[in-house]
Amino acid sequence: xxxxxxxxxxxxxxxxxxxxxxxxxxxxxxxxxxxxxxxxxxxxxxxxxxxxxxxxxxxxxxxxxxxxxxxxxxxxxxxxxxxxxxxxxxxxxxxxxxxxxxxxxxxxxxxxxxxxxxxxxxxxxxxxxxxxxxxxxxxxxxxxxxxxxxxxxxxxxxxxxxxxxxxxxxxxxxxxxxxxxxxxxxxxxxxxxxxxxxxxxxxxxxxxxxxxxxxxxxxxxxxxxxxxxxxxxxxxxxxxxxxxxxxxxxxxxxxxxxxxxxxxxxxxxxxxxxxxxxxxxxxxxxxxxxxxxxxxxxxxxxxxxxxxxxxxxxxxxxxxxxxxxxxxxx
Numbered sequence: 001x002x003x004x005x006x007x008x009x010x011x012x013x014x015x016x017x018x019x020x021x022x023x024x025x026x027x028x029x030x031x032x033x034x035x036x037x038x039x040x041x042x043x044x045x046x047x048x049x050x051x052x053x054x055x056x057x058x059x060x061x062x063x064x065x066x067x068x069x070x071x072x073x074x075x076x077x078x079x080x081x082x083x084x085x086x087x088x089x090x091x092x093x094x095x096x097x098x099x100x101x102x103x104x105x106x107x108x109x110x111x112x113x114x115x116x117x118x119x120x121x122x123x124x125x126x127x128x129x130x131x132x133x134x135x136x137x138x139x140x141x142x143x144x145x146x147x148x149x150x151x152x153x154x155x156x157x158x159x160x161x162x163x164x165x166x167x168x169x170x171x172x173x174x175x176x177x178x179x180x181x182x183x184x185x186x187x188x189x190x191x192x193x194x195x196x197x198x199x200x201x202x203x204x205x206x207x208x209x210x211x212x213x214x215x216x217x218x219x220x221x222x223x224x225x226x227x228x229x230x231x232x233x234x235x236x237x238x239x240x241x242x243x244x245x246x247x248x249x250x251x252x253x254x255x256x257x258x259x260x261x262x263x264x265x266x267x268x269x270x271x272x273x274x275x276x277x278x279x280x281x282x283x284x285x286x287x288x289x290x291x292x293x294x295x296x297x298x299x300x301x302x303x304x305x306x307x308x309x310x311x312x313x314x315x316x317x318x319x320x321x322x323x324x325x326x327x328x329x330x
Contacts (some may be wrong), residue, residue: 005185007031010074010096011062012089013081014040014049016154016279017106020160021078021170021195023051024059028193031322033063033071035092036160041066050161051154073098076186078148080106081313083130083285083294084330090139102182103144104172108214109294110207110302112136113145117176118204120256122305129298137176146183147203148172149210153276165276169196173203208257212248213266215295215313218280219320222290227275232267242267243312248299254306283329290324292317 009030011022018034028047034044044064051058065071074096081089097103105111112131115122126134152167170190174183183199190197200206220231220241232238242263249259258312259294283290296317324330 002170005101005182006076006189007073008033009078010035010068010071010079011049012079012093012096013085014044014064014160015080015082016153016156016162017150018078018080019160020051020152020154020164021080021106021157022049022062023058023060023149023162024195025189026062027058028189030076030189030193032060033061033065033074035066035068035071035096036064036270037066038159042160043158047160047318052157052161052163054129055163056112069093069095071096074101077101077103078106079103082097082289083107083109083291084289086112086136090136093140097140097144100182101144102146103140104146104186105147106148106150106170107294108218109291110298111147111294113142113147113175114204116142116145117174118202118256122255125305127298127301129293129301135168142175144188145175146172147175147200147207149200149203151207151210153273155277155282166273168194169198171198171200171203171206173200173206175203177201177203183201186192202257205257208248208252209259210296211299212245212252212259213270214278215248215299216244216316217270218278218295219292221278221281222284223319223323225281227277228270228273229275238267240312240316242318246323247303247308247310247313251299251302251306251308251310254308283325284324287327288329290320290329292320292324292330296320 010033011018012035014034014036048059048061077096115125149171151169153165154162187199245263
């Protein structure tokens, strides 16, 4: 462990978001290590972690290894993996965790710790779509967790080398909603690294709001191969997406996360971003596993939990899951 808060930072998952965050934090003076394998490990050992921004390319040296034990205890571990990789990560992460290590989840979808310190009558509920056996929760103790939500579009140019297309907003928050010293220190660090960072009093609300758009656009793009502008430009598809969003909005209201918008408000925000490929479409095209469970299956589970009918969500889940199984991506 280092003398200063978050001096030692490990990126677990050096994909587009992991590379983007790691390069910025490395430039801010953090000592960066990365857990990686295969082509990514070779690229990191040769070139370090790289990210292309609008005007320049940042590169930072890293200590990279396939074995977390070779990297040792960290001040901060950023989980930037896709949800399907989480069980394996949980089995390997222990050597990175000291008594005060913070684990920042920078991932899409609903996390396994969603109902930790939140949810009123649903507080403490284990989400079977995310962590069916409770293995992740057992191996990554809740005391280590700080939640994160990333609002940025990044893609991977090659292993260990990302491109930031737009956005640099990061929201963090304790699952309990408390304003802790460690969260304040992490907010300061992320700000120094050039992120537009804010601390949330209810990080679950920020997670749910991002999911409200991602849970539809991502799988529809994976099914159709279409960019976001074409998806929302088709009135029938747009109406289908809106119906799913209304189901998720009702679920949110029943777990204590009301959304004070209509689907059309969110569509307008998405359309302003222009034509872009979602992360799930990028995964399908690259033959990588898709994170259907953290985006859609969990919403169906929460519908059952709260007594909310989800007929349109069920259709989307069935189609997305079938396509992914046929492609051997689920």
